[in-house]
Amino acid sequence: MLSSEEILEIKHAIKLVPYKKAASVEALKVVQEHRRWISDESLRDVAKFLEMSPEELDSVATFYNMIFRKEVGKHVILVCDSISCWVMGYEKLRDQLFNRLGIKYGETTHDGLFTVLPNCCLGTCDCAPALMIDHDLYRNVKAEELNQILEKYK
Amino acid sequence: MERGWGEVMERPLTQHIRKDGRPLTLKEYEAVGGYQALRKMLKLTPKEVQTLVKDSNLRGRGGAGFSTGLKWSFVPLDTPKPKYLITNADEMEPGTFKDRILLESTPHQLIEGMIIAAYAIQANISYVYLRWAYKTAAQAILSAIDEAMAKGYLGNNILGSGYDLEMHLHTGVGRYMCGEETALLNSLEGKRATPRAKPPFPQVSGLYGRPTIVNNVETLCCLPHIVNKGAEWFQKLSLTGDAGTKLYGVSGKVKKPGAWELPMGVTLRELIEEHAGGMQDGFKFRGALPGGASTDFLVEEHLDVKMDYTSVAAAGSRLGTGTVVILDDKTCPVGFVENLEHFFAQESCGFCTPCREGLPWVEKILSAIDSGEGKINDLKLLEHHTKFLGPGNTFCAFAPGAMEPLQSALKYFRADFEKHIHEHRCPY
Numbered sequence: 001m002l003s004s005e006e007i008l009e010i011k012h013a014i015k016l017v018p019y020k021k022a023a024s025v026e027a028l029k030v031v032q033e034h035r036r037w038i039s040d041e042s043l044r045d046v047a048k049f050l051e052m053s054p055e056e057l058d059s060v061a062t063f064y065n066m067i068f069r070k071e072v073g074k075h076v077i078l079v080c081d082s083i084s085c086w087v088m089g090y091e092k093l094r095d096q097l098f099n100r101l102g103i104k105y106g107e108t109t110h111d112g113l114f115t116v117l118p119n120c121c122l123g124t125c126d127c128a129p130a131l132m133i134d135h136d137l138y139r140n141v142k143a144e145e146l147n148q149i150l151e152k153y154k
Numbered sequence: 155m156e157r158g159w160g161e162v163m164e165r166p167l168t169q170h171i172r173k174d175g176r177p178l179t180l181k182e183y184e185a186v187g188g189y190q191a192l193r194k195m196l197k198l199t200p201k202e203v204q205t206l207v208k209d210s211n212l213r214g215r216g217g218a219g220f221s222t223g224l225k226w227s228f229v230p231l232d233t234p235k236p237k238y239l240i241t242n243a244d245e246m247e248p249g250t251f252k253d254r255i256l257l258e259s260t261p262h263q264l265i266e267g268m269i270i271a272a273y274a275i276q277a278n279i280s281y282v283y284l285r286w287a288y289k290t291a292a293q294a295i296l297s298a299i300d301e302a303m304a305k306g307y308l309g310n311n312i313l314g315s316g317y318d319l320e321m322h323l324h325t326g327v328g329r330y331m332c333g334e335e336t337a338l339l340n341s342l343e344g345k346r347a348t349p350r351a352k353p354p355f356p357q358v359s360g361l362y363g364r365p366t367i368v369n370n371v372e373t374l375c376c377l378p379h380i381v382n383k384g385a386e387w388f389q390k391l392s393l394t395g396d397a398g399t400k401l402y403g404v405s406g407k408v409k410k411p412g413a414w415e416l417p418m419g420v421t422l423r424e425l426i427e428e429h430a431g432g433m434q435d436g437f438k439f440r441g442a443l444p445g446g447a448s449t450d451f452l453v454e455e456h457l458d459v460k461m462d463y464t465s466v467a468a469a470g471s472r473l474g475t476g477t478v479v480i481l482d483d484k485t486c487p488v489g490f491v492e493n494l495e496h497f498f499a500q501e502s503c504g505f506c507t508p509c510r511e512g513l514p515w516v517e518k519i520l521s522a523i524d525s526g527e528g529k530i531n532d533l534k535l536l537e538h539h540t541k542f543l544g545p546g547n548t549f550c551a552f553a554p555g556a557m558e559p560l561q562s563a564l565k566y567f568r569a570d571f572e573k574h575i576h577e578h579r580c581p582y
């Protein structure tokens with residue numbers, strides 16, 4: 001069931017477009033903002049609200065990297081794995097992160113706190129390597145600084 | 155308008171950026187001449203604005219370098235509403251970080267440019283299509299739109315001219331293809347970001363089937379300055395035939411990676427040696443992608459190539475986004491290309507078969523070569539792909555772009571590929 005808050009926000013998105021279906025990406029963003037990810041149930045609810053089939057909405061949802069169709073942790077860590085960060089040795093940072101959290105790409109820590117995902121160029125290649133945690137961008141990250149950064153999210 | 159060492163170079167797009175990185179407020183932007191171009195422009199007819207921009211020789215900064223004024227001229231002016239103007243701020247080309255700088259620091263410059271472009275094609279609705287990752291930019295643009303609305307620069311009857319323009323921020327949900335302009339339109343309509351067949355071109359049938367112009371952030375930021383100072387001034391900013399300044403960037407093993415606004419047409423050597431401080435100690439230059447992941451390598455013999463659209467094309471590559479990624483002598487060229495093709499294989503939209511099936515195959519071959527399991531015949535297979543995924547064989551420009559670094563790596567770094575295969579290991 002969509003909450004009344006979610007419905008209000010989706011209705012607002014619909015107002016800005018010529019027909020309901022055109023708000024599909026916005027509606028998915030609204031629900032993800034409230035629930036962190038899009039479950040099968042959420043998908044069906046949103047589809048019904050937009051008068052489209054769940055399959056059609058899922059084809060949109062699964063297309064985009066930042067719509068999560070699997071449950072993610074409280075904080076999502078995105079590691080830039082693109083070219084400038086690769087040249088500057090992001091792999092050391094990635095391995096340190098895996099070690100520290102005991103998980104790999106696509107996994108969530110047991111306490112549900114962190115999910116780690118690889119991500120394309122974060123647009124700050126002159127300060128490589130880079131990573132993002134939720135809305136926060138970290139540049140020129142050194143493997144030694146990781147602990148300190150992660151502490152902030154506990 | 156003297157230029158050269160010892161003289162002050164003009165940097166119209168970036169000269170007012172604050173040291174602390176905070177965006178210029180409306181007041182601050184006005185204090186340095188902001189929104190004067192808007193006033194001046196509203197006295198011209200849309201056709202006059204188009205002609206001015208055509209005369210300035212401004213070429214699109216999104217990568218393709220198409221004449222901006224010419225592109226606008228394909229929009230039918232006397233059609234019923236609505237028409238759309240869209241800023242492409244989806245910057246996601248690996249190695250590219252130039253639009254972020256303009257978005258975060260001078261959002262009003264972009265908004266003023268957007269009003270000029272929208273007026274020139276008589277659009278009444280505009281969007282900034284912003285990459286999700288650019289959180290700071292999103293805040294800056296939202297508050298700038300509010301300020302501009304409150305001041306009467308946006309909304310109905312702008313400065314009493316009778317011209318109306320609304321502006322919205324749309325943040326994406328991450329996919330490289332959203333930067334391709336027709337895929338961007340599908341994405342704005344709430345669909346999968348797959349590209350559309352052209353023709354019809356967006357100028358005639360774009361967002362919701364209406365005439366639409368999509369322009370890059372940097373392209374639009376040039377407009378207030380062209381209106382203020384004229385077409386001739388803009389042309390003279392450049393060292394070559396391609397007008398204006400350009401935001402160049404360098405990343406990789408250089409002493410001072412960064413981005414700088416410089417006259418269009420500085421050489422690759424000047425960028426690396428003067429602005430990026432040269433290579434880091436212990437590293438030598440081997441090659442560079444001149445404008446992001448989907449451009450052909452340039453190598454030592456190209457260091458004196460002028461970094462403009464025409465000269466880089468003549469050297470066998472593309473200026474692209476103008477943000478250079480350096481390959482040094484301690485970094486494996488095979489691994490370098492493997493990283494790029496991994497990106498392309500993942501971001502392929504899957505709409506057409508050669509790209510969807512071919513790119514993962516290319517990535518697998520490269521990965522095998524890199525780990526010492528390659529066969530000499532693999533090089534033929536890779537070459538085969540650079541043809542069959544090249545221009546004309548796929549639905550959009552994505553796959554040909556993906557083949558550019560590969561085909562040039564096979565040309566310039568062939569010995570490295572062969573060494574991997576013969577020694578059954580990565581020599582780096």
Ligand SMILES: Cc1cc2nc3c(=O)[nH]c(=O)nc-3n(C[C@H](O)[C@H](O)[C@H](O)COP(=O)(O)O)c2cc1C
Nearest residue numbers: 214215216242244245246333334335369370373551
């Ligand atoms: C796969 C692909 C990705 C693209 N990504 C971007 C992008 O992120 N930003 C951009 O401005 N142009 C991008 N472009 C180019 C756009 O399609 C379009 O040409 C450009 O936005 C037009 O603006 P301009 O004429 O001002 O350069 C991309 C093109 C392709 C084929």
Ligand code: SF4
Nearest residue numbers: 503505506509550552
């Ligand atoms: S070339 Fe690639 S990105 Fe372009 S339409 Fe085909 S599959 Fe999609």
Ligand code: FES
Nearest residue numbers: 080085121122125
């Ligand atoms: S390559 Fe990592 S930020 Fe661009």
